[in-house]
Amino acid sequence: MEKYPFLSPSGRRGYVRSFSDYIEVEYEGEPSSLYLWSQGSGSLYRGSTGFFKSVYEPPLAEKGWSTEAPVEDRVAEVARRHGEKLKGKHVMADLSGGKDSTANLYLLTKLQEIVGFKVTAVYVHMPYLEPVENIAFAEKVASRLGVDLRIVEPDRRKLEFYLLREGLPKRGDRWCTYLKTRALREAKKEIGAEVEAKAERALEAGKRYERLSGLAKRKVYFNGGVVNLVHDLSAAEVAGIVRRAGLVHPHYLQGLPRVSCRFCPYRGLYELEVSSKHEVEDEGLVEWVMARTYRNYYSSVTPLETFLELHLWRYTPSVARLRVLEAGYVDPDSKISLSEARKMFSWIWVGKA
Template sequence: MMEAYPVVVNGSVAGFIRTFGDYVELVKSGSRDHYLWWGERGFYVRAKSPFYNIVYEDAFIPRVEHRENLLRERVLQAVDRLRDALTGKLVMADLSGGKDSTAQLIILSKLREFVDFRLVAVYVHVPYLEPLENIDYAEATAEKLGVEFYYTEANRRMMEFYLLREGLPRRGVRWCTYLKTRALRETRKKLGADFEAKGDRMLESGKRMGKLQALAKSSGFIQGRTLNLVYDFSALDTAWIVKEHGLIHPHYRSGIPRVSCRFCPYRGLYELEAAKWQEVEDMGLVEHSAMLMYRRYYSGVTTWDMFWELSLWRFQPTLARMRVGELKSIDYSRYITIDKVKAMFRSMWE
């Protein structure tokens, strides 16, 4: 997550917080403090290291003013620009339950009051890696908005195959994305959808910024057969829309900045620690997959206990070795607790 989230204290923004790699970054009064996560604490880092330089990406500091009529304005813009394209069509909206896909589903549900089209919210579950409660929450969100809901999942047999052959998904080897995308593609074909609505935002990362620039220039909300009504929003914009409709995912209230798989390789160690309570359907299979990875690639890097504690399965072995080496560079006398960081991430939802 490269976008900084506002830290709200007594109704005012007191600073910003974000995660990148295994660091938590606090931005306040022009200063930036970095804490390397381990267990339930983040330890202050005085100097930049090779590991830091590899995982670091500049933060986007979002606008923080409350755009009072944002939802209404976006719906009216969509009516003006999309009426002809969407009338009589079927729109398949990807729904994870996170703030961005939920905000987009809210906008689309409002848009139906002015434009006649069929709307289906599609949730793709990732077996073994994703928290089970995400399923019920996505369905409840669609039901509350009066939107048709369609459940599917990444191929279960292939998930088991990859877990046993490749191990858990790693950065750069995220085979789970292929299986999830494949399930979406098959669902789109089965439904006969004319458009697929994706809730990607430019400010999420530099990669997303580059990908969505063409859409920003056209201001048309459509690229090919992909529809996006939130691409230019900040995290706070989508959060306000979601809050106004009482559709806040419980993970946000737990201080977790993103709704994602429990074992997403792009979760930082803080996120993994904060999400320890999340249940997956077969933890034994997950641990077995990690052990296979350890024996094949990481036994020369560190011990099994350290491998599992630091979730080193997320990194290629060379980077994992560098991550272990980071423990020597931190200041153990200066730290921030997990409860404090949870409260900062929760603050924009309260």
């Protein structure tokens, strides 16, 4: 995950990011420090193990530190470049409630005022995996921006089939993505949209950078039937747009770096701890699936208590075995607390430069 800027209580500028079960903190002019998360705090990590190497992704260079929202100039530029192609079209905007999709929809409504096209936001809710409160926030976003909203979900029978057969989604096997993409595709066909608005950013991760950096450099915002008004922005700039719109998801204010399913396998332990009280539909079913998964695949790897504590369902059994050993590579006397991490990650939503 990319770096998020923050300002410490003493006024020091820094960056924080999370990947897997690690949190990386870097103050300007100093080397970064890595912390392995466990039960309410992160301990300084001093290893370079097989597990670490399997999950590590180097951060992309940060793009500025300002949360100033580039709205008017951006909308005017997109209207000049792509207005004629979008005029009179029906645009389906993918809406998750996260910062990128919310900022993209906000910019889209501003562009709509200049160009003239129809916008329908589509939110795909994932039963059992996603917090139910995300539905209300999607409704709030659509209402505040004055756009039609279609709430859909994957075929429940298929979702339950995968959940019972495969267990919770794992890293490298996110069967949920297929179901969500299919639900979006069906929604686009049902509403008759000709254009899809997707909010992916080049600076989020290495693979997205490879795919989107060319469009960002050429300032192309409408390509192949997809309109993306945020692909070249930093996390801080997107946060500025969302703050300006008054549509900050409450999960960001709690210190979560992203809005996602509660049981997303790409969430780290810090994120899973912060979101542990988020209500999902039929949590008993999820707990039953976890217990069966443990019995079938992980009972020879680690005790059940450790399996649940480290949320090892996110990894294959072989990788889970390596994860258990990471506790031996930390300095227990050098820690970062839950409250400190929350303040770092939430700074771009509440702080001032």
